[in-house]
Amino acid sequence: MYAKCGAVTTGRKLFDLMNDRHVTTWNAMIDGYGTHGYGTEAIKLFKEMEAGDIKPNNITFLCIISACSHSGFVEEGCQYFYKMKNEYEIEPTMDHYGAMVDLLGRSGRLTEAWDFIQNMPVEPGINVFGAMLGACKIHKNVELAEMAAGRLFELNPNDGGYYVLLANIYATASMWDKVTEIRSKMDERGIRKTPGYSSVELENEVHTFYSGSSWHSDSNKIYNFLEILIDKIKDVGYVPATDLMQDVEDDLQEQMVSTHSEKLAIAFGLLNTRPGTTIHIRKNLRVCGDCHNATKYISLVENREIIVRDLHRFHHFKNGVCSCGDYW
Numbered sequence: 001m002y003a004k005c006g007a008v009t010t011g012r013k014l015f016d017l018m019n020d021r022h023v024t025t026w027n028a029m030i031d032g033y034g035t036h037g038y039g040t041e042a043i044k045l046f047k048e049m050e051a052g053d054i055k056p057n058n059i060t061f062l063c064i065i066s067a068c069s070h071s072g073f074v075e076e077g078c079q080y081f082y083k084m085k086n087e088y089e090i091e092p093t094m095d096h097y098g099a100m101v102d103l104l105g106r107s108g109r110l111t112e113a114w115d116f117i118q119n120m121p122v123e124p125g126i127n128v129f130g131a132m133l134g135a136c137k138i139h140k141n142v143e144l145a146e147m148a149a150g151r152l153f154e155l156n157p158n159d160g161g162y163y164v165l166l167a168n169i170y171a172t173a174s175m176w177d178k179v180t181e182i183r184s185k186m187d188e189r190g191i192r193k194t195p196g197y198s199s200v201e202l203e204n205e206v207h208t209f210y211s212g213s214s215w216h217s218d219s220n221k222i223y224n225f226l227e228i229l230i231d232k233i234k235d236v237g238y239v240p241a242t243d244l245m246q247d248v249e250d251d252l253q254e255q256m257v258s259t260h261s262e263k264l265a266i267a268f269g270l271l272n273t274r275p276g277t278t279i280h281i282r283k284n285l286r287v288c289g290d291c292h293n294a295t296k297y298i299s300l301v302e303n304r305e306i307i308v309r310d311l312h313r314f315h316h317f318k319n320g321v322c323s324c325g326d327y328w
Contacts, residue, residue: 008036008314023054031063036314037323039071046080058090062099069103070313072327077103098127105135106327110144126155133162134286137169145169160191196285198261200269209264218268223259226267230258233297241290262291262308270302283310292328296320 015021015029026049033042046064049056056064061084068077081100084090092100097120104113113132117124129151136145149166156162163186170178186192199208207216216222230238240257262283269279287295287310299306300320308315316323 008032008038021054023057023060026054026056027059027063030060030067034063034067034070035312036316037070037325037328039067039073042067042071043073043076056084056088058084058093058096061088061090062093062095065096065099065103069099069106070324070328072107072325074103074107074109094122094125094127097122097124098131101128102131102135105132106138108139110135110139110141114144114147124151126152129155130162133165137165137172140169140172142169142173142175157189158191160186160193163191164193194285196261196283198265198281198283200265200279200281202269202272207265207268209261209268211261211264212259213261213264216268218271221271222264222267225271226258226263229267229270229298229301230263230294232301233294236297236301238294238297241293257290260288260291262287263294266295266298266306269306270298270304276304278305278307281306281308283308286311287315287328292322292326296322 011029011032015025018025026045030042030045030049033039033045042064046056046060049060061080064080065077068074068080077100081092081096084096085092097116100116101113104110104116110132113135117128117132120128129148132148133145133152136142136148145166149162152159152162163182167179167182170176170182195210197208197210199206201207209216213219214223230240262281265281266279269281273279287308292315295306295308295315295317297320298304299317304318306317308317313324313328315328322328
């Protein structure tokens with residue numbers, strides 16, 4: 001529970017105090033380290049588990065492979081996958097296959113990831129092709145993205161997230177005709193994009209922000225503060241990313257990027273907490289590259305730790321650096 005709330009250190013202290021640990025306890029701690037990007041600690045704990053009386057199960061291996069994926073430990077993750085099968089005689093589930101594709105793809109080994117999919121002994125599922133498409137977005141591989149997206153559209157034709165992801169890959173490659181084509185398909189089929197939002201809790205009340213939204217009672221104050229904050233981080237090197245926009249004036253592009261939900265939530269948190277207070281943000285989608293970069297600079301100029309929990313993992317921003325090492 002503590003690890004899922006961002007307090008992985010507290011979670012470990014409680015773990016160490018336990019006299020009787022069940023396999024689910026070990027799994028929770030390994031998974032906690034993994035989602036926070038502490039792959040080395042996850043591996044150490046797994047080895048400690050192996051040396052004891054509790055045997056790892058299929059969930060344990062899913063946690064450790066995912067932990068390796070989040071930290072870029074590709075060879076170690078592959079070793080755990082084959083160890084699970086050969087030494088512990090645990091048959092991989094679709095989740096394990098998806099984790100392996102994520103492990104290989106996230107590291108840039110896209111061809112190897114695609115070959116892994118083609119050689120699976122079972123028919124690949126949605127999570128497998130979803131991991132492949134996500135990796136193609138990170139590494140800007142249009143060809144494999146189209147192949148993965150094609151299978152996803154067959155398996156789950158009404159999920160707007162995959163259409164948006166492919167459109168963003170096309171946009172990064174400046175393939176604007178393809179972007180228009182994807183958006184037209186979404187309109188024809190009545191498919192809607194899941195709106196991204198970020199939330200921050202203050203005095204037991206959750207405040208939720210959408211990109212460009214102005215419904216909050218403190219909106220004017222938030223936007224004024226954010227404008228000043230963006231200027232401050234520009235002075236130390238921040239450059240807004242506007243590569244996903246077409247036919248939009250430069251100043252408007254920058255304004256749109258500067259009012260993403262994460263930035264609004266962070267600005268609200270900074271305005272309403274004491275200096276030095278850690279700010280906790282929750283995001284329903286994967287944090288975008290621009291917000292990730294901006295948050296690093298904000299943590300530097302404001303001298304704050306900012307913890308962001310996105311769809312896949314935790315990011316701990318402090319002194320201009322993220323715990324993920326820009327690998328996410």
